[in-house]
Amino acid sequence: MGEAQERVAALLAEHDPTTTDRLEFLRARFDAGLAWVHFPVGLGGLSAPRAMQQEVDEALTAAGAPDNNPRRIGIGLGMAAPTILAYGTGEQHRLLRPLWTGEEVWCQLFSEPGAGSDLAALATRARRDGDDWVVTGQKVWTSSAHNARWAILVARTDPDVPKHAGLTYFVCDMTAPGVEVRPLRQITGEAEFNEVFLTDVRIPDSARLGEIGDGWRVAQTTLMNERVAIGSRSSAREAGMVGVVAETWRAHPDRRTAAAHDQLLGLWVEAEALRLAGVRLRQQLAAGAPGPEGSAMKLGFARLSQALSGFEVEFLAEDGLRYDDWTLRRPELVDFTGRGPGYRYLRAKGNSIEGGTSEVLRNIIAERVLGLPAEPRVDKDVPWKDLPR
């Protein structure tokens, strides 16, 4: 029996998943180091190789153990946790346990109305006041903000230096006075995202992640993890959007044309290749040789989900003209499969914008993977306060 199985067996022996309360079981799992095995001992892990996680997950699923619903708490798991691990103090590391169990939901206060792709241009100010920082500004596209207990926040602490140099990274208490969350209705009719208004919100200096002025570097850790998470989903053939559209095709033999057939097959082939590229990426990771292919996955996923959902609406003709429901809803998750084709088409438009636009991603690939020279920049050495806005 391998180490993973032994530890799982020990956990199950002490906490029978059929009789133990869900939360109690998840806490015990965290304390046993089986939450994310590559994290350090004491922080939900065993300092073990990442490859061991899959064994642990499979063994626990087989035993009927509850999971921590990783999709629902994705921002915490995928973005906040790796950043807290890399830059957090011992005090801040205590946030990891309720994060992992899902007791505390996280959101991300990065983007602003005037700073999306150009994130370093953000204007939310944090002014030092004794042991606190006083934060004022407006954030946008914040998913989960209405459920979140904590946020990761980037704010400007020095407007007199060039924009990348004057940022600092904080953990923000979403229940603090001055935090106001307003739903932001989208083209689908849903309010999946929020605007977050911060008015004189006091954040203790102990809630700072990393050094003052080092927020850009800390944010890179968060963003790289986000892109990996967005690009590396499903591994079964026909999982995700392609499966939904293939089922629509199968259900409507009367609507098929030769031209649509070849188009669908072309998209099916691309989806299969994207799936294989994901498998290959995971094999590289397991072999200890991660490549830059994660950004190719994100780019491909966005393009494909848009092409597939557009195809489906067109194929459905008169049914494609209808929409399931325009009611303002506040979903916890993006659920492509539970909604109609019109919803899928409209929501997929966000796939090439959220988590870094496809254009920014192409620049990153061109410069960091292919080594092409950067475009000349006019904002590099100019203090943030002097930049045109």
Added chain:
Amino acid sequence: MNLLYTDVETDLRASVADLLGTHSTDLWPRLAAVGVSGLAVPEELGGQGASYRELAVVAEELGRSVAPVPFLTSAVLATTALLELSEDASARSLLSRLSSGAATAALVVPLSSWESWPDGRGLVRSVADAGSADVLLVPIEGRLHLVDAADVTPVVALDETRPLADVAITATTPLAGPGDDAVRAALVAGAGILASEQVGIATWCLETTVAYLKERHQFGRPLGSFQALKHRVADLWQSLVLARAAARHAADALTTGVDVPIAVSVAQSLCSTVAVRAAEECLQLHGGIGMTWEHPVHRYLKRAKANEIALGTPTRHRATLAPLVDLAGPTVGA
């Protein structure tokens, strides 16, 4: 499923790349000397007993250099067909001659064949490497025949690095065994391996384009600093990531025998599309120099486009795929 390159495959790639870098005129004998001609042939018949995964890595390197050698035609297509008929003594003896590099063979079907092919009694057009092959293998009435006498007329090919000829057979000796199955197996293996050749072509085109965009200046800046061009090569890189995964999957499937028809048709249709686009983008982004005979990109474009037609076009492979993945087309006349 293993989609990575093993250490053995990486070593094989390096030794093939070394040889290809020498610009030797007797490339095929030199490749044969390191075992490339007999990779697929079992050791007891004098070959390497390697798998399709290794063949695919060699195909990638040959694509990267558009080397004019009969690897696809002799070491993949003819060899796979003969292996299906290895109960026959003349097939076995021919396999050992092919594996040592003492002879090359060509399967007498049009290079564009996929799923069906003409009966070899008539004129067979556009047969790859037939002009240089020592032995011709001809499908006639469900059997595979060794040719005793034939008229072979070289024709001018779009891709000069893989010469074509028209073949008219006059006398033959049949081999024992199911010839149609042998040809079908050859075409499936050939299509799967050709996907890796396309990956090699696309890789060369991307690398060459990136190098040129770094070096060539216009409007006082390197071309590669213009976002309009960056995005095009980033997209090319992205599609190459997918193509490589699909081609590796085809090679792995041919090796394990699992999921072969789907893996091959996915890889063939996707990799051909990517390779042609890579060569076309390479040409365009080189500007005027890309249109010249002097610059090598034309050879890559010609090979990529010819390969797109070879062993089934992307459209035909998608049509092959349809019933395999339960995506039937419109019902004709219903």
